[in-house]
Amino acid sequence: MKPQSRAFKTNATQALTNEPLKKALGGIKHGFVANRARARANLPEFEQLRDEAKAVKEHTLAHLDLYLEEYEKKVTASGGHVHWAPTASDAREAILKICQDAGAKTVTKGKTMIGEEIAINDYLEDAGITPVETDLGEYLIQIRNEAPSHIIAPAIHLTKDQVEADFRKLHTSLPYDRVLEEPAQLVAEARKMLREQFLAADVGITGANLLIAETGTSVIVTNEGNGDLTQCLPRVHIVIASIEKTVPTLEDANTILRVLARSATGQECSTYTTFTTGPKRPEDPDGPEEYHVVLLDNGRTEMLGSEFHDMLRCIRCGACMNHCPVYGAVGGHAYGWVYPGPMGAVLTPSLIGIDEAGHLPNASTFCGRCEAVCPMRIPLPKMMRHYREREYEKGNTPHRYKLGLKLWAFAAKRYRLYQALTGLAIPLMARFGKRSGRFRTIPLAGGWTRHRDLPAPQGKTFQQLWREKEAKS
Amino acid sequence: MAKTEIAEAKPSVGLFVTCLVDLIRPSVGFAAVKLLEEAGCKVEVPRAQTCCGQPAYNSGDKKDAHELALNTIAAFEGYDYVVAPSGSCAGMLSHHYPELLGDNPETAERAHAFAKKAHELVSFLVDVRGIKKVDIKYSGRVTYHDSCAGLRELGIKDQPRKLLKSIQGLKLQEMDEAEICCGFGGTFCIKYPDISNAIVEKKTANITASKSDCLLAGDLGCLMNMAGKLSREGRQMDVRHVAEVLAGMTDEPAIGANGGES
Amino acid sequence: MSGAEDRQSILDAIRSALHPKGDDTARKQAVRERLTSHPSNLVPRRGKASGDARLKLFIETLEGQSAKVSRAKSANDIPDIVAAYLRESNLPAEFRTGSDELFDRIPWDKTPALTRHQGRGQGSDAVTMSRARSAAAETGTLFLTSGEENPTTLNFLPDTHIMIISKQDILGSYEDAWNALRDIYGARTLPRAVNLVSGPSRTADIEQIIVMGAHGPRRLHVIIVG
Numbered sequence: 036m037k038p039q040s041r042a043f044k045t046n047a048t049q050a051l052t053n054e055p056l057k058k059a060l061g062g063i064k065h066g067f068v069a070n071r072a073r074a075r076a077n078l079p080e081f082e083q084l085r086d087e088a089k090a091v092k093e094h095t096l097a098h099l100d101l102y103l104e105e106y107e108k109k110v111t112a113s114g115g116h117v118h119w120a121p122t123a124s125d126a127r128e129a130i131l132k133i134c135q136d137a138g139a140k141t142v143t144k145g146k147t148m149i150g151e152e153i154a155i156n157d158y159l160e161d162a163g164i165t166p167v168e169t170d171l172g173e174y175l176i177q178i179r180n181e182a183p184s185h186i187i188a189p190a191i192h193l194t195k196d197q198v199e200a201d202f203r204k205l206h207t208s209l210p211y212d213r214v215l216e217e218p219a220q221l222v223a224e225a226r227k228m229l230r231e232q233f234l235a236a237d238v239g240i241t242g243a244n245l246l247i248a249e250t251g252t253s254v255i256v257t258n259e260g261n262g263d264l265t266q267c268l269p270r271v272h273i274v275i276a277s278i279e280k281t282v283p284t285l286e287d288a289n290t291i292l293r294v295l296a297r298s299a300t301g302q303e304c305s306t307y308t309t310f311t312t313g314p315k316r317p318e319d320p321d322g323p324e325e326y327h328v329v330l331l332d333n334g335r336t337e338m339l340g341s342e343f344h345d346m347l348r349c350i351r352c353g354a355c356m357n358h359c360p361v362y363g364a365v366g367g368h369a370y371g372w373v374y375p376g377p378m379g380a381v382l383t384p385s386l387i388g389i390d391e392a393g394h395l396p397n398a399s400t401f402c403g404r405c406e407a408v409c410p411m412r413i414p415l416p417k418m419m420r421h422y423r424e425r426e427y428e429k430g431n432t433p434h435r436y437k438l439g440l441k442l443w444a445f446a447a448k449r450y451r452l453y454q455a456l457t458g459l460a461i462p463l464m465a466r467f468g469k470r471s472g473r474f475r476t477i478p479l480a481g482g483w484t485r486h487r488d489l490p491a492p493q494g495k496t497f498q499q500l501w502r503e504k505e506a507k508s
Numbered sequence: 509m510a511k512t513e514i515a516e517a518k519p520s521v522g523l524f525v526t527c528l529v530d531l532i533r534p535s536v537g538f539a540a541v542k543l544l545e546e547a548g549c550k551v552e553v554p555r556a557q558t559c560c561g562q563p564a565y566n567s568g569d570k571k572d573a574h575e576l577a578l579n580t581i582a583a584f585e586g587y588d589y590v591v592a593p594s595g596s597c598a599g600m601l602s603h604h605y606p607e608l609l610g611d612n613p614e615t616a617e618r619a620h621a622f623a624k625k626a627h628e629l630v631s632f633l634v635d636v637r638g639i640k641k642v643d644i645k646y647s648g649r650v651t652y653h654d655s656c657a658g659l660r661e662l663g664i665k666d667q668p669r670k671l672l673k674s675i676q677g678l679k680l681q682e683m684d685e686a687e688i689c690c691g692f693g694g695t696f697c698i699k700y701p702d703i704s705n706a707i708v709e710k711k712t713a714n715i716t717a718s719k720s721d722c723l724l725a726g727d728l729g730c731l732m733n734m735a736g737k738l739s740r741e742g743r744q745m746d747v748r749h750v751a752e753v754l755a756g757m758t759d760e761p762a763i764g765a766n767g768g769e770s
Numbered sequence: 771m772s773g774a775e776d777r778q779s780i781l782d783a784i785r786s787a788l789h790p791k792g793d794d795t796a797r798k799q800a801v802r803e804r805l806t807s808h809p810s811n812l813v814p815r816r817g818k819a820s821g822d823a824r825l826k827l828f829i830e831t832l833e834g835q836s837a838k839v840s841r842a843k844s845a846n847d848i849p850d851i852v853a854a855y856l857r858e859s860n861l862p863a864e865f866r867t868g869s870d871e872l873f874d875r876i877p878w879d880k881t882p883a884l885t886r887h888q889g890r891g892q893g894s895d896a897v898t899m900s901r902a903r904s905a906a907a908e909t910g911t912l913f914l915t916s917g918e919e920n921p922t923t924l925n926f927l928p929d930t931h932i933m934i935i936s937k938q939d940i941l942g943s944y945e946d947a948w949n950a951l952r953d954i955y956g957a958r959t960l961p962r963a964v965n966l967v968s969g970p971s972r973t974a975d976i977e978q979i980i981v982m983g984a985h986g987p988r989r990l991h992v993i994i995v996g
Contacts, residue, residue, distance in 0.1 A: 300974070
């Protein structure tokens with residue numbers, strides 16, 4: 036998708052008045068957030084497991100080239116094929132070629148954020164191949180031609196009424212007077228419609244939550260079972276995964292899985308965790324005849340060893356956005372690209388450039404809740420600050436803002452000047468504000484007083500009063 | 509203040525006033541001095557202090573932040589402790605200075621030594637000075653907002669509650685989502701005013717639902733944001749820095765209130 | 771670029787980011803060591819439960835994840851349990867299994883009404899049955915392996931999935947369950963698919979309301995034998 040992150044501010048302002056969105060986002064508190072808290076409380080070792088999960092990824096990243104080579108060796112030995120894709124376009128070409136070689140007309144898809152990142156659906160469609168999203172949330176947004184607004188709950192911004200309207204418009208083979216009031220009825224209808232697609236697809240594309248070097252295995256985690264039908268029914272299975280998804284062993288996978296679902300949905304574990312190694316074996320009655328893995332770099336190797344290195348530990352659980360006050364106010368679409376919320380505020384500029392995504396690392400209160408809940412202990416605010424530094428150095432910081440900052444810093448670095456200036460200005464301001472104790476409007480502070488009053492200063496500055504007190508005694 | 513076992517020699521505390529307290533609400537500074545003196549400290553206010561540099565640091569202006577950090581460290585050389593009535597500024601001093609000044613071994617060492625002696629006021633009173641209660645009276649129901657930096661960078665959660673609960677006549681009514689950001693975020697509220705507003709609206713709804721007469725927190729930035737919103741919404745609610753209540757210094761009009769009416 | 775060049779360019783980029791000096795001996799040693807000894811990381815205490823406590827944890831966790839759990843004293847009891855369950859649930863008295871020898875040992879003709887079909891899963895299957903190779907009590911998770919004995923499609927296509935597991939195959943942790951599979955399949959090799967299943971299929975993609983049976987089975991019935 037074409038990034039819309041430059042328009043973050045406008046998008047966010049629109050989102051703030053979108054009532055269905057507000058209602059949908061309001062549900063996160065009693066859903067994901069409450070469930071994560073419960074899962075954490077149920078597992079006394081949770082904090083230690085976070086440390087261990089972080090250590091697993093740190094070790095893997097420090098040996099990433101070697102583990103990738105081992106992983107490839109095992110995939111090949113099990114009869115699978117590994118395709119290395121330095122860029123999104125390399126990945127798209129590799130996937131299209133596999134689909135064309137298979138003579139594919141329809142492709143079912145499990146949920147894959149990498150698929151979103153490389154915009155594979157549009158590419159396949161342009162080549163005459165129909166991609167069908169099978170994760171219910173992805174299906175809902177595909178039929179609306181929207182981007183996901185959350186990395187694990189792509190349609191979290193929609194209400195059931197919107198879904199009902201879409202289904203009536205799309206599923207025209209079904210009687211119009213059917214009852215579609217409850218989520219259960221909507222889910223049953225999607226199940227029925229998609230079941231036909233699963234059975235008819237030529238190729239299945241899934242993402243991967245983990246790649247295991249020990250065994251050459253790809254792992255997907257789902258609750259619906261759609262990813263499994265996507266990968267075990269068609270003749271060809273393509274896994275698309277970015278290189279940092281690698282872990283060394285099954286034991287290391289266990290550690291990550293123990294924090295993943297608990298952080299994401301708050302489940303002890305997801306319903307289905309599937310470990311796939313290679314294509315169908317001679318004695319197998321089912322499974323794909325071909326198994327391909329497209330390994331995507333697309334900017335990750337540039338993050339490696341940089342100040343954004345830690346971001347490569349991310350396991351895409353979504354806890355950061357579930358707990359983010361900004362995400363909770365504006366939702367995912369405002370962020371304008373594939374990855375929203377705090378993880379997106381770091382990953383998006385890393386992948387599409389800070390010029391395109393400059394707003395995202397700025398649109399944070401630095402409340403630190405994202406880092407506090409991140410199972411991989413990624414210092415998200417710190418990395419957002421690094422992006423702010425890059426922007427500042429590049430001169431991307433808005434001129435008026437930068438001027439204000441410079442003037443303030445000039446004075447703040449000279450305490451005599453600072454105290455002389457504030458000693459004049461503050462008592463004056465206090466006199467104007469004395470009557471009501473606050474200002475309803477104030478020049479140059481429109482952003483503040485548009486929504487709230489500005490409390491007036493009490494009178495003299497503390498420094499003035501303290502010096503006066505000292506002089507007396 | 510309760511008489512506790514306080515070391516023979518009075519430790520020297522340099523009060524880091526913070527710019528907002530200096531400019532907007534000096535009474536918080538005086539409350540801090542009173543609390544620190546009652547906790548057996550010798551308090552001084554070095555003149556050569558202005559701002560900790562956080563606005564520059566969080567805006568990506570590393571160079572100015574760097575200079576301000578070195579100025580601040582120099583101003584507090586020679587004190588046993590540096591104490592600030594703000595979790596956010598104290599977090600800057602104790603957590604971010606070492607990071608900001610970490611590039612050069614000489615400044616890194618100074619920053620680490622400085623960070624070790626830098627504390628937020630209420631956690632300093634409870635954790636370092638061992639204060640268990642304050643000996644004052646207060647009549648009313650208060651609710652306490654956990655400011656983000658204090659809570660998540662410094663672990664300030666129980667300390668203010670412990671002291672508040674020791675006050676005779678004070679009833680602490682917890683609000684829902686006390687740990688969630690108020691939307692201030694320093695320069696965030698200026699850069700993204702509409703988002704900031706949406707966040708503070710949720711906060712004031714929680715504050716109002718707590719049925720308290722007074723909102724307390726340990727950071728003046730957050731307090732000004734919440735007070736400004738409450739007043740714009742026409743709510744009758746006193747808003748104060750927690751130090752004012754702990755020091756029994758609530759004669760001054762509350763934040764954003766005038767002398768006659770509040 | 772050709773495939774080989776793409777591969778090399780990614781590996782080179784990683785190497786130059788990680789260790790510009792280029793001595794790989796220690797790193798290679800660390801990787802070889804980790805892959806061959808596959809050391810265990812922290813196993814939570816709940817993964818170390820044994821005996822009745824383990825069984826109780828397994829059952830409670832699985833039930834908490836909306837599965838139905840029954841106990842059979844021996845394989846002989848399975849037909850009656852299955853027949854009763856299908857009757858109570860208003861389901862047809864037929865089901866499909868793979869070729870696992872366990873199913874041959876069960877005296878199905880004891881309950882003449884039951885019809886057992888064999889083979890891989892079909893889109894029209896109402897009820898299927900599989901044998902789980904092992905299970906981890908720590909999260910109420912069953913491990914199923916692909917192959918003729920228990921085709922993977924049986925796990926996902928039906929409306930109702932019945933799983934049989936021997937009591938002795940219920941282990942404490944994921945680590946224990948994987949080691950059991952390593953004993954069967956060998957070190958560093960796995961069957962084509964290992965499905966970890968912890969309940970029936972579900973989704974919360976519409977208004978975060980949980981609905982069972984998104985694409986996979988709406989009902990999961992686990993029968994513990996022994």
